Amino acid sequence: MxxxxxxxxxxxxxxxxxxxxxxxxxxKKAFVAWLNKWLAGRPDKKxxxxxxxxxxxxxxxxxxxxxQLNLELVEANASDVRTSEALxxxxxxxxxxxxxxxxxxxxxxxxxxxxxxxxxxxxxxxxILELIDVSYHPVVLTANDPWDPxxxxxxxxxxxxxxxxxxxxxxxxxxxxxCRREGVECxxxxxxxxxxxxxxxxxxxxxxxxxxxxGRRRITLDDLEVLGYxxxxxxxxxVVRYVLTARRPESAKAVLSMxxxxxxxxxxxxxxxxxxxxxxxLVAIADAYDALSRADMLLGRIRRKQLWSLxxxxxxxxxxxxxxxxxxxxxxxxxxRFPYKLxxxxxTRELRERRMRVxxxxxxxxxxxxxxxxxxxxxxxxxxxxxxPAKGRKVLESLGIxxxxxxxxxxxxxxxxxxxxxS
Amino acid sequence: MRVTEDGLEAIWEESQGDMRKAINxxxxxxxxxxxxxxxxxxxxxxxxxxxxxxxMVQLALEGEFLAAREKLRSLLYSYGLSGVDVVKLVYRxxxxxxxxxxxxxxxxxxxxxxxxxxxxxxxxxxDDEIQLNALLAKMALLGAVSG
Numbered sequence: 304m305x306x307x308x309x310x311x312x313x314x315x316x317x318x319x320x321x322x323x324x325x326x327x328x329x330x331k332k333a334f335v336a337w338l339n340k341w342l343a344g345r346p347d348k349k350x351x352x353x354x355x356x357x358x359x360x361x362x363x364x365x366x367x368x369x370x371q372l373n374l375e376l377v378e379a380n381a382s383d384v385r386t387s388e389a390l391x392x393x394x395x396x397x398x399x400x401x402x403x404x405x406x407x408x409x410x411x412x413x414x415x416x417x418x419x420x421x422x423x424x425x426x427x428x429x430x431i432l433e434l435i436d437v438s439y440h441p442v443v444l445t446a447n448d449p450w451d452p453x454x455x456x457x458x459x460x461x462x463x464x465x466x467x468x469x470x471x472x473x474x475x476x477x478x479x480x481x482c483r484r485e486g487v488e489c490x491x492x493x494x495x496x497x498x499x500x501x502x503x504x505x506x507x508x509x510x511x512x513x514x515x516x517x518g519r520r521r522i523t524l525d526d527l528e529v530l531g532y533x534x535x536x537x538x539x540x541x542v543v544r545y546v547l548t549a550r551r552p553e554s555a556k557a558v559l560s561m562x563x564x565x566x567x568x569x570x571x572x573x574x575x576x577x578x579x580x581x582x583x584x585l586v587a588i589a590d591a592y593d594a595l596s597r598a599d600m601l602l603g604r605i606r607r608k609q610l611w612s613l614x615x616x617x618x619x620x621x622x623x624x625x626x627x628x629x630x631x632x633x634x635x636x637x638x639x640r641f642p643y644k645l646x647x648x649x650x651t652r653e654l655r656e657r658r659m660r661v662x663x664x665x666x667x668x669x670x671x672x673x674x675x676x677x678x679x680x681x682x683x684x685x686x687x688x689x690x691x692p693a694k695g696r697k698v699l700e701s702l703g704i705x706x707x708x709x710x711x712x713x714x715x716x717x718x719x720x721x722x723x724x725x726s
Numbered sequence: 727m728r729v730t731e732d733g734l735e736a737i738w739e740e741s742q743g744d745m746r747k748a749i750n751x752x753x754x755x756x757x758x759x760x761x762x763x764x765x766x767x768x769x770x771x772x773x774x775x776x777x778x779x780x781x782m783v784q785l786a787l788e789g790e791f792l793a794a795r796e797k798l799r800s801l802l803y804s805y806g807l808s809g810v811d812v813v814k815l816v817y818r819x820x821x822x823x824x825x826x827x828x829x830x831x832x833x834x835x836x837x838x839x840x841x842x843x844x845x846x847x848x849x850x851x852x853d854d855e856i857q858l859n860a861l862l863a864k865m866a867l868l869g870a871v872s873g
Contacts, residue, residue: 574856578792578863585789585870589863596847596860603851644855647803655806671746678811682774683750687757694757 311636312513313506316481318367324360325473325505333464334364338372341441342408348462350435350442352416354449355466358504361445362414369410378412380550381444382419384430391430398438409440417446417454418554428457435460468503471495477505478512488521496524500538507541510636514540517638540639543572546622547580547591548634555626559618566618570599571642573625579637586630594624661704661712668702685713729762736767740822776805779815783827786862787869794862802854809854813845816861833868840864 318324324331334353340346353361369376377397384391398411411434419427435442449458475491475498482489489512497515501508515522542558546569549555558564573595581587598620601613658677665676665684688695688709699709733755741748754770755762782797801807807815820827820837829837844857 570853570856574853574859578795582792585791585863585866588791589860589867592856592860592863596852596857599856600847600850600852603847603853607851643799644803647799651803654804658806674808674811677806678815679747679750679774682776683754683770686754686770686773690757 309513309517309636311510311634312481312485313509316477316484316509318363319370321364321367321371324364324367325477326469327355327360327364327466330355330464330466331364333462334368337462337464338368338441342372346441346462348460349438350444350461351464352444352446352449352458352461353464353466354446356468356503357447358501358506358508359466359469360505361466362412365410365412365443365445372408374408374410376410376412378414380418381413381416381431382427382551382553384413384427384434395434395437398434398440398442401439411438411440411442413442413444415446415554416444416457417448417451418551428453432457432460469505470503471498474498474501474503474505474508478508481509481512482516485516487516487519489516490523492524493522501541510541510544513636514638539568539572542569543576543639544580546573546626547576549622549626552623552627555622556619558622566621567602570595570602570621571645572639573621574644575642576637576639577625579639580635581628581631584630584632587628587632590628590630591625594620594627598624657708658712661708664704665702681713684709688713727756727760727762730764732764733762733767736764740767740771775815775818776801776807778805779812779819782862783816783819783865786865787827787829789866789870791863791866794866795859798855798858798862802858809848809858810845812854812858813841813848817841833871836868837865 321331321335330353334351337346337348337351353364355361365378366376368374377394379390379394384394394411394413397409413431413434416431419431431444444457444461446454449463475494478494478497479489482494493515494512497508497511501511538561542561542564545558546555558569573591577591577595578588581591598617601617601620604610605613605617658681659673662673662677662681665671665680666673669676669680671680684695684698687698696706699706729752737748737751737755741751751767751771752762754774755766758766758770778797778801782794782801785791785797786794798812801812801815802809817838820829820834820841840861844861847857848854
């Protein structure tokens with residue numbers, strides 16, 4: 304049952320040339336123009352702020368440009384620069400020194416500048432502004448939402464480059480190319496379904512494709528249906544991956560802004576998949592489950608006492624809480640599973656009901672609850688029956704329970720029943 | 727049938743004053759042999775608790791979280807036990823004199839405290855499996871630290 308890990312296709316197929324980055328032709332042109340001015344001498348603005356929804360190619364464009372123009376890419380998450388002194392020093396040194404490799408230039412990339420939390424990262428913004436001022440090299444920032452009033456000063460220092468959601472055709476093109484290179488045969492209708500479902504987020508689409516394609520040579524629309532990977536569940540894969548592999552705990556909270564998020568469902572999906580993502584680290588698994596169990600405890604109180612005011616705490620714990628597990632292993636791409644409980648509960652209902660019927664029969668004769676009967680009488684009856692079927696039958700008779708029902712309930716097989724019946 | 731002194735002793739030890747349990751144990755032991763001694767009593771009682779409980783506890787303490795979770799699911803969804811049932815059975819396993827669990831006293835007490843907390847949360851309305859998975863994950867850590 305071990306989960307298999309594989310290189311994330313998102314990384315494996317990151318474009319290596321600017322032309323290979325799909326969509327957003329205007330943004331690409333503006334970025335290349337800005338970069339060329341830098342390389343030719345002095346640019347109008349020292350920094351560029353690439354902004355737009357997730358998965359539309361901001362980071363990919365920067366990576367591709369660095370490779371194609373032979374620049375050394377120095378990248379970090381914007382918030383980490385503030386919170387980690389070591390990283391801060393590394394970035395500042397890189398920005399103010401010539402390149403390690405002779406005449407080769409550098410490109411400084413700070414991701415998610417809008418993720419800087421105003422409270423914890425007081426001064427985080429100042430750090431970035433200072434970096435832009437002192438840097439000898441182009442500084443690129445990315446953000447989903449650059450219009451936060453706190454970022455006003457930053458906007459003034461940057462060439463603003465807007466990225467838009469990718470169109471469905473661009474996404475299908477990329478998915479089809481990945482299928483070709485992976486040797487996976489995939490119906491156009493499947494690619495269309497995945498692309499239509501990702502809301503212009505290519506990263507999400509590629510992750511979905513990898514989830515579905517794992518271990519298969521061929522995918523048809525029927526596979527999607529049979530496997531139960533419908534629109535909503537495709538989203539669930541992505542939500543779970545987002546929470547469990549969030550780079551910083553606070554960014555895991557972003558999933559809460561999805562209007563369609565079913566948090567009870569998310570609890571079940573996390574409960575299922577935490578160990579697959581976080582093994583082999585026992586610390587990470589224990590920490591994540593600890594946060595999840597606290598969220599669950601609060602949800603229980605909300606359900607029983609209608610204490611809806613507790614909901615924000617529960618939501619925080621199930622996202623940022625889970626993602627703040629210590630000792631998380633480095634990102635790996637694992638196949639997530641549909642929650643066992645939801646899968647199996649209906650399949651084993653028959654067996655449970657058989658046991659409960661027998662337990663109820665015992666309970667009415669022995670004056671105790673059927674739970675107690677299940678735990679404290681039924682097992683003894685089984686021992687007696689196994690050791691001495693004749694005695695066992697007498698007990699069954701006195702309780703008015705049929706032998707067949709009993710054997711089914713305790714999971715003794717029919718063969719055994721026939722043999723012991725003859726002995 | 728014949729009952730030996732140590733057989734009675736064993737029944738008393740295990741039933742802790744619960745008369746129904748004591749009589750059940752006596753009857754089950756009697757079915758296993760004509761002489762009820764400590765050995766038959768323990769053999770009978772050894773079968774009362776689903777073997778999955780002991781296996782689950784052991785796997786968890788060995789750090790085999792996923793395998794332990796499989797056992798838990800079998801108890802909850804095939805046996806049809808409630809979360810509180812499982813907590814009680816684990817407690818019995820952890821405190822039983824015949825338990826072969828190799829736990830130092832500190833670890834055992836930490837476990838007991840966790841069991842109490844899980845029991846309370848479930849009674850309060852929390853999800854059986856999520857709470858017990860959290861318990862198993864902590865046990866895996868405890869086992870790794872103390873082992």
